[in-house]
Amino acid sequence: xxxxxxxxxxxxxxxxxxxxxxxxxxxxxxxxxxxxxxxxxxxxxxxxxxxxxxxxxxxxxxxxxxxxxxxxxxxxxxxxxxxx
Numbered sequence: 001x002x003x004x005x006x007x008x009x010x011x012x013x014x015x016x017x018x019x020x021x022x023x024x025x026x027x028x029x030x031x032x033x034x035x036x037x038x039x040x041x042x043x044x045x046x047x048x049x050x051x052x053x054x055x056x057x058x059x060x061x062x063x064x065x066x067x068x069x070x071x072x073x074x075x076x077x078x079x080x081x082x083x084x
Contacts, residue, residue, distance in 0.1 A: 007037065007042070010033060011042055013029075014026065014029060014030065014033070014042070014046060015046075015049075017029055018046055018049055018050060018053070019053075023050070023054070026046075026050075030043050030046060030068070030071075031071070031075075034071065034072060034075045035075060035079070038079065039076070040072070041072070043068045043071065043072050044065065044068055044069060044072065046068065047064040047065040047066075047067065047068030047069065048062075048064075048065045050064040051063065051064045051065050
């Protein structure tokens with residue numbers, strides 16, 4: 001399957017996961033995809049979406065967005081060090 005089509009289908013799957021599945025299951029799915037695909041920037045979008053859907057009344061704005069950005073950076077460093 002084409003990589004672009006595969007990522008698009010996975011985007012739809014994760015989008016549905018954000019809407020209908022528990023947050024921890026969506027988090028596990030995003031972590032697996034972030035390890036599988038190099039520079040999985042879609043995780044930032046899903047952090048932003050999660051903030052606006054479920055964490056609007058939090059004292060810390062954009063908490064999930066910040067967490068997903070940090071997770072993406074950490075996974076990028078781990079991937080670089082594993083390949084050495």
